[in-house]
Amino acid sequence: MDWKEVLRRRLATPNTDPNNQKSEQELKDEEMDLFTKYYSEWKGGRKNTNELYKTIPRFYYRLPAEDEVLLQKLREESRAVFLQRKSRELLDNEELQAIFHCKSLC
Numbered sequence: 001m002d003w004k005e006v007l008r009r010r011l012a013t014p015n016t017d018p019n020n021q022k023s024e025q026e027l028k029d030e031e032m033d034l035f036t037k038y039y040s041e042w043k044g045g046r047k048n049t050n051e052l053y054k055t056i057p058r059f060y061y062r063l064p065a066e067d068e069v070l071l072q073k074l075r076e077e078s079r080a081v082f083l084q085r086k087s088r089e090l091l092d093n094e095e096l097q098a099i100f101h102c103k104s105l106c
Contacts, residue, residue: 003038
């Protein structure tokens with residue numbers, strides 16, 4: 001049975017028992033509980049079909065705001081370390097001259 005139909009039927013039938021009269025707030029709470037239950041079942045059923053989505057790494061991090069000084073400093077320092085590491089991987093002039101000399105001999 002569809003959850004929309006259950007909710008419609010539940011809301012359409014008036015409660016005629018005088019001993020079981022509920023306040024409007026209790027009815028809204030009950031309706032919200034039913035909605036939450038059916039929505040979580042519906043959403044959870046689709047989510048469990050593929051567990052691979054949980055293993056995807058996060059690749060985007062927002063830039064720190066101007067008032068987040070510590071995060072800005074951390075970003076600057078990590079960028080500087082990254083650039084230093086990449087510059088060490090580059091060949092210096094002597095190594096380039098040696099490669100050029102080897103190429104000219106071959």
